[in-house]
Amino acid sequence: MGLASQKRIMLLKDADVIHAVFETKQYVKALGFTKVDQHMIATAVSELTKNVLKYAQEGEVTLNTLDKDLKKGIEVIVKDNGPGILNLEKALEDNFSTGGTLGIGLPGTKRIMDEFIINTNSSQGTEIKTRKWIR
């Protein structure tokens, strides 16, 4: 069986987040994730893509199929050319403030996914590569 094709979605405006979430739902459903996992992965994509618009104005999200040692999964790469995450350690800490608006959803997204790698710097922006495997 061939691999599902790569899917790339540009992030320029709010509606693109909805589009990315919708495409992710379809993509992970086709891969065979459970319903709960489908919805959780789409939530993670919602968090990450909203960050792009909020902090970098524009970027893109790419969905890839993983197929390794009989394991299947999804890889989500969210990229932008924004100012980078200044204090990465802090961004990865849970935010317990009552307002909840200070956190950028990274710890939660990290918990939802199985693998989570961030590359960020002020000159090249931010790339978050995250994966989840079918259990």
Add this chain to the structure above:
Amino acid sequence: MTDSNIFEKVSMHVTRGCLVVLINFELVDQAIIEIQKRILERVHSSEVKGIILDLSELEIADSFLGNAIKNIARTAALLGTTTVVTGLKPGVVASLVELEIEFENIQTVLKLEDGFQILTNLMKITDRELDEENKYEE
């Protein structure tokens, strides 16, 4: 997104003294903010005793929506109105848990009817209290 678009996806009506809001599609943040406003205006103008947020058709709840729900409940409480959330799907619940969004002071029930039950009981209690007060005045 224009207003008309939002309200194709969100229905809001008063039934049995409760404002029932059905959110059945993922919304952009701006639309969520708009709905928050509309709900509070509606609560204020129609003097409903309770709000039922029906999320039974919703599959994705990110931290923005989760926090918006908390805000709706918090502000509605200031207007003397109780909020009940119904129909959370397992994927939505699991996501909210991972995102550490806790609905501390919000009642959540599985079925819409249970939401009505909770709010109707609350209303009965309030009515009874009022009756008691009236009795003393007579």
